[in-house]
Amino acid sequence: MNKRCTFMGSEETNSFYLDGDVILGGLFPLHYQPDSTEQSFVKKPVPYGYKFFSPRALRWMRTMAFAVQKINQRQDLLPHLKLGYHIRDSGDDIPVSLKNTLLLANGQPEKGSGSTCLDAYRKVSPVIVGDAASGVSMAVLRILGSFHVPLVSYFASCSCLSNQKEFPTFMRTMPSDAIQTKALARLVSYFHWTWVGVIGLESDYARFAIQLFLQEAARYNVCAAYVHFLSLPPIKDAVVDLVKTMKKSSARVVLSVYGDTEMRVILTECRRQNVTDLLWIASEAWSTSQSLWADFEDLLRGTLGFAIRKGDIPGLGMYLTSLHPSQELTSHFIAEFWEETFNCRLNGSVNTHTHAEETQKRRSCSGLEELNEVNSVYTDVSQLRVTYNVYKAVHLIAHALHDMSVCVPGKGPFSNGTCGSLAPVLPWQLLYYLKQTMFTTLGEEVRFDENGDPIASYDLMNWQKTQDGSLQLMKVGYYDDSLAQDLFINESAVQWHKGFQTPVSICSESCLPGFRKAIRKGQPICCFDCIPCAEGEVSNETDSVNCLRCSEDTWPNRAQNHCIPRTIEFLSYHETMGIVLWVVSAFGAFATVAVLGVFVIYRKTPMVRANNMELSFLLLLFLCACFLIGLTFIGEPTDWFCQIRYTAFGISFALCISCILAKTVVVMMAFRANLPGSNVMKWFGPAKQRASVIVCTSIQVLICIVWLTTRPPYAAQNTRFLSAKIILECVVGSEVGFWCVLGYIGLLACMCFLMAFLARKLPDNFNEAKFITFSMLIFFAVWITFIPVYVSTSGKYTVAVHVFAILASAFGLLFCIFIPKCYIILFKPEKNSRQHMMRK
Numbered sequence: 001m002n003k004r005c006t007f008m009g010s011e012e013t014n015s016f017y018l019d020g021d022v023i024l025g026g027l028f029p030l031h032y033q034p035d036s037t038e039q040s041f042v043k044k045p046v047p048y049g050y051k052f053f054s055p056r057a058l059r060w061m062r063t064m065a066f067a068v069q070k071i072n073q074r075q076d077l078l079p080h081l082k083l084g085y086h087i088r089d090s091g092d093d094i095p096v097s098l099k100n101t102l103l104l105a106n107g108q109p110e111k112g113s114g115s116t117c118l119d120a121y122r123k124v125s126p127v128i129v130g131d132a133a134s135g136v137s138m139a140v141l142r143i144l145g146s147f148h149v150p151l152v153s154y155f156a157s158c159s160c161l162s163n164q165k166e167f168p169t170f171m172r173t174m175p176s177d178a179i180q181t182k183a184l185a186r187l188v189s190y191f192h193w194t195w196v197g198v199i200g201l202e203s204d205y206a207r208f209a210i211q212l213f214l215q216e217a218a219r220y221n222v223c224a225a226y227v228h229f230l231s232l233p234p235i236k237d238a239v240v241d242l243v244k245t246m247k248k249s250s251a252r253v254v255l256s257v258y259g260d261t262e263m264r265v266i267l268t269e270c271r272r273q274n275v276t277d278l279l280w281i282a283s284e285a286w287s288t289s290q291s292l293w294a295d296f297e298d299l300l301r302g303t304l305g306f307a308i309r310k311g312d313i314p315g316l317g318m319y320l321t322s323l324h325p326s327q328e329l330t331s332h333f334i335a336e337f338w339e340e341t342f343n344c345r346l347n348g349s350v351n352t353h354t355h356a357e358e359t360q361k362r363r364s365c366s367g368l369e370e371l372n373e374v375n376s377v378y379t380d381v382s383q384l385r386v387t388y389n390v391y392k393a394v395h396l397i398a399h400a401l402h403d404m405s406v407c408v409p410g411k412g413p414f415s416n417g418t419c420g421s422l423a424p425v426l427p428w429q430l431l432y433y434l435k436q437t438m439f440t441t442l443g444e445e446v447r448f449d450e451n452g453d454p455i456a457s458y459d460l461m462n463w464q465k466t467q468d469g470s471l472q473l474m475k476v477g478y479y480d481d482s483l484a485q486d487l488f489i490n491e492s493a494v495q496w497h498k499g500f501q502t503p504v505s506i507c508s509e510s511c512l513p514g515f516r517k518a519i520r521k522g523q524p525i526c527c528f529d530c531i532p533c534a535e536g537e538v539s540n541e542t543d544s545v546n547c548l549r550c551s552e553d554t555w556p557n558r559a560q561n562h563c564i565p566r567t568i569e570f571l572s573y574h575e576t577m578g579i580v581l582w583v584v585s586a587f588g589a590f591a592t593v594a595v596l597g598v599f600v601i602y603r604k605t606p607m608v609r610a611n612n613m614e615l616s617f618l619l620l621l622f623l624c625a626c627f628l629i630g631l632t633f634i635g636e637p638t639d640w641f642c643q644i645r646y647t648a649f650g651i652s653f654a655l656c657i658s659c660i661l662a663k664t665v666v667v668m669m670a671f672r673a674n675l676p677g678s679n680v681m682k683w684f685g686p687a688k689q690r691a692s693v694i695v696c697t698s699i700q701v702l703i704c705i706v707w708l709t710t711r712p713p714y715a716a717q718n719t720r721f722l723s724a725k726i727i728l729e730c731v732v733g734s735e736v737g738f739w740c741v742l743g744y745i746g747l748l749a750c751m752c753f754l755m756a757f758l759a760r761k762l763p764d765n766f767n768e769a770k771f772i773t774f775s776m777l778i779f780f781a782v783w784i785t786f787i788p789v790y791v792s793t794s795g796k797y798t799v800a801v802h803v804f805a806i807l808a809s810a811f812g813l814l815f816c817i818f819i820p821k822c823y824i825i826l827f828k829p830e831k832n833s834r835q836h837m838m839r840k
Contacts, residue, residue: 014332016061018068020084022425023123024397025104026064027130027140029092030057030333033233033261050091052261055378057132058337059320060154060390061087064129066319067394078402081422084123089333090131094139097131101140104128105149126425127152127434129393132386134158134205141167148428152396154389157284158205159212162451169427171434171448173389173396175308175456177205180284181212183306183458183479184255186487188281189220193253194526195507196222196281197246199266200257202229209257209283221543223507223526225251230258234265243269246278253505255281260289267296279496279503281305287461288383293471301465302497306458306479311388311442317381321371341376342369383473388442395441400433401425456481464495513540513561516547533560552717555724566719570728571634571796571803578634581803588627588810595818596620602825607832612666614686618693619659620818625652626810630803642713642730647704649806650741654700656813657748658693664755664772665692700744707737718795727795742783749779771816778812 016026031050039045068083088100107124128144131137132155141151141161150169153161159178161170188196198213200206206229214224226249228242243266246254256263263286270276280303286292287305323334335351338344344365371379381387407419413432414420420429438447447455460477477489496503511517511530516539518531533539533547538556540548550556554563572578599608599616608616629652632645666689711734718727732738753776756769786805793801824831 014089016065016085016087016331016333018065018084018086019123020068020072020082021423022081022401023084023086023125024064024068024394025101025125025128025130026061026085026087027090027097027100027104027128027136028057028061028064028087029132029136030054030061030089032092034091034093034096053336053340055337055341055376056386058333059378059387060132061333062320063313063316063387063390064394066313066316067391069319070315071394071398077398078405081401081405083398083401086123086125090133090136092133092136094136097136097140098143101128101143105144105147124424126150126427126430127397129154129390129397131156134161134208135203137161137170138167138204141170145169148431150427150431150434152393152434154393155386156205158208160204160208162453164451169431171396171452173392173446173454174386175458176451176453177209177284178212179456179481180306180458181209181216182481183487184213184281184283185216185220185222186479187304187306187460187489188217188222188253188255190487190489191502192510193503193505194220194222195225195251195253195505197226197228197249197251197254198224198257199228199230199242199246199254201259201262202231206257213255221525223524225249225507230262230266232262234262239265239269240273242266243273243275246270247273247275250507251505252277252503253279253281255283257283257285259285260291263289263292264295267292267299270299271296277498279303279505282461284308284458288385288473290377290380290383290471290473293463297465297469297471300463302495303463304476304494305461307383307461307473308385308389308459309444309457310459311384311391311444313381313384313388313391313442316384316387317379320379320381323371337378338365338369341371341374341378344369392441392446395439396434396437396446397430399439400430400437403433403437404430460489462494510542511539511544512542513538513544514559515539516544538563552719553726564724566724566726568728569725569795570636571799572636573634577796577800581800581807582631582634584807585627585630585803588630588807588814589624592620592624592627592814595814595822596624598822598825599818602832605825605832607821607825612663612686612689615659615663615666615689615693616818619656619663619813622652622655622659623810623814626656626806630806630810633799633803633806637715637728637730639712639714642715643708645730646713646732646738646741647708650700650704650745651697653745653806653809654697654748655693656810657745657752658696660772660775660813660817661696661748661752661755662689662692664752664769668755668758668769696748700741703737703740703744707734707741710734711737713738725795729795729799746783749776749783752776753780768817768821771820775813775816778816779809782808782812 031053033051035049035051064087065085068085071077072082086104088104090097090100104125105128127150128140129152131140131151131153134156135158137151137153137156138158138161144151145168148169150171153170153172153174155174156172157174157177157180159176159181161167161172162176162178164170188194196217198210200210210227214227217224226245228245230238230242256266258266270278276299278299280300282303282305284306287303288307292300323338330350332350335346335349339346339349339351339362342365343362345362346365384391401422404420404425405422407413409419410417412419414429420426420433435448435452438445440446449455457480458478459475460479462474462476464472464474466472474493474495476491476493477487479487491502507524507527508529511528515530515532517528519525520527520529533556536556537547537549538560539546540561547560550563553566555566556562557564571581573582596617599613599620602608603613625648629645629648632641632648635641713730713733716729716731718729753773756772756776758769782805786801789801790798790805
């Protein structure tokens with residue numbers, strides 16, 4: 001027994017309906033922005049009117065009808081089924097959409113007929129094409145999901161709808177916002193806009209889109225200068241505050257996730273506050289909406305936005321303009337469109353919507369109006385994007401039904417190999433086929449992923465002004481998520497808002513190579529200061545986060561943007577300082593040899609023979625060695641050279657000071673030997689003197705042997721002083737060994753000074769204790785000064801200080817001890833006699 005359907009609501013006749021074997025439902029926002037009315041909740045609400053009528057949505061409706069008509073004419077697609085349609089106005093409003101959704105899903109029996117549900121004069125729709133808005137689609141899906149009725153959207157792009165657990169019956173021919181936001185993030189990154197404003201409607205669609213954009217933009221170091229949401233409908237004070245925020249911000253690029261209506265309100269306020277220097281990045285919702293251009297051309301010129309792929313549908317333009325008066329008088333939608341387009345009133349009009357105060361004063365339509373003679377969004381087929389999505393949605397359903405119709409019983413996808421039912425079509429079975437369908441239409445292969453989303457590709461559109469002032473939506477690039485190089489932009493084709501240069505929208509100027517970014521405390525990562533790289537570090541990229549330290553053998557150039565090989569530094573024979581030192585060393589050695597020659601020539605004279613001639617000859621030889629030891633400190637250091645250098649230095653000076661000490665002791669003992677009863681000189685004969693020199697020197701040799709066998713000196717590259725040079729130097733190895741060598745020399749010098757000081761007043765004319773005392777004072781002065789200077793210098797200057805100390809102390813010994821004797825020998829020969837020497 002058939003159940004009777006009782007239609008409880010008021011009869012709704014405002015729709016497009018075509019009967020058929022399978023009725024496709026359709027929801028389109030023909031009207032939008034409802035008039036605000038207060039509900040009393042004590043009586044049935046009165047249907048409210050709308051402020052705006054959308055010719056574009058009418059084109060979508062008629063495209064669905066056109067696609068059904070074309071499919072019904074084909075013999076290769078559903079040859080045994082006739083498709084029908086039931087298309088209703090969603091009003092871009094959730095309550096209205098839900099009401100019309102239930103009308104589509106339940107069918108609509110004739111009022112008071114008492115007919116069965118299956119015999120309703122407007123049949124049940126097992127699938128619905130719609131809606132345009134993501135928020136409306138989500139509300140509709142929560143109703144349809146309980147009945148497993150598929151919803152195929154042509155414009156709802158919110159990524160939240162890809163959640164198959166929450167919306168299992170949803171599919172779409174519109175790419176997901178997840179891909180659009182990736183494309184938008186790549187776009188702002190491509191032009192180096194790292195500081196952008198982000199505004200959107202207080203809706204699920206806008207919130208999800210903006211959240212995804214911010215996440216994706218963060219990957220490219222793009223920051224939001226502000227994120228602002230407006231409620232619907234926009235409140236005037238909120239709009240004023242939003243535009244003030246945009247005006248104060250340094251961000252000159254603004255991403256707008258609004259629709260046409262909200263953009264109109266915001267642009268009006270922008271003009272009032274003279275905010276005219278912004279570059280708009282349009283979301284897909286209004287990137288190709290031409291209705292804003294006439295009023296806001298000066299603000300929107302240069303706008304960039306991604307639009308879904310355009311399609312050329314053969315025959316659609318002629319179909320859209322084929323309206324005639326008979327249709328106008330029977331269809332509420334067409335009558336309203338006709339009156340709005342031609343600004344006239346039809347006789348016997350069925351139009352119940354009015355959108356202007358002067359509607360009643362309109363002239364009567366003549367019946368001679370022609371759509372071909374007016375510019376209308378409805379008849380414009382140059383930018384068929386959403387329209388093409390509607391066309392593909394209808395073909396998706398048709399191909400799914402076709403796959404059901406050719407199913408072989410026993411090989412079907414359902415239990416026991418059964419096929420889907422075609423009389424009636426069960427929504428849950430149709431949904432299965434929709435998920436599996438792949439088809440080609442107008443040369444494009446249409447495929448869907450596991451979430452019911454199509455493979456995404458977008459055209460990058462630029463709003464350009466033509467010579468006659470009209471809008472030209474110029475394709476200047478594309479984004480294809482399936483390609484490795486996903487974004488392509490023809491920059492030369494882009495027309496910018498102000499001039500010909502790419503706008504700049506940054507919080508901080510880019511840091512050049514040689515600098516690094518330092519994020520300002522409490523601000524986004526796009527706001528930073530540029531700090532020069534520290535010494536020894538470089539950055540070779542713009543906006544470098546960190547500076548990189550150069551390797552040990554390289555050093556930053558002056559710009560600190562790349563590392564260059566360090567120059568090697570050591571005390572060389574070829575530089576001025578090295579030349580001066582080796583010349584002085586050679587001169588000292590030559591002077592010592594000259595003195596030795598004088599002493600050899602005059603070796604039989606009293607001046608030479610006095611104070612132990614043998615020790616004088618040894619001291620001159622050792623002084624010559626000290627001068628020559630200075631040459632070992634000049635030149636490129638090697639391990640062997642370093643060990644010879646310090647060992648020779650320590651031993652040669654130990655020999656010199658030991659000889660001087662022996663000479664001083666001999667002077668003192670010689671004086672005491674002249675005292676009655678003293679035989680002390682037998683202990684200080686020539687052999688004993690040589691032995692004392694050997695013993696004193698052997699201690700230094702022992703220290704050097706221990707030093708060389710434990711931690712000997714070695715050559716090393718010194719880079720710790722953070723200079724552009726690698727210092728080749730001799731490292732002493734054991735600091736204890738080095739200072740023991742110096743300390744022992746100092747100990748011998750102290751003993752020598754003490755002895756000489758005690759013998760300074762001896763009466764003999766040949767007493768040289770005074771000269772030895774003075775030479776030791778010079779020796780101490782040189783080496784005491786040497787210690788702090790040696791510690792505080794670095795590189796080749798340390799070596800130069802060491803050589804200078806050696807030469808200065810050697811010259812001090814040579815001049816103080818031997819020059820006075822040479823003067824007497826060469827220039828005062830009368831004093832070089834035994835009589836003069838013995839004179840008291």
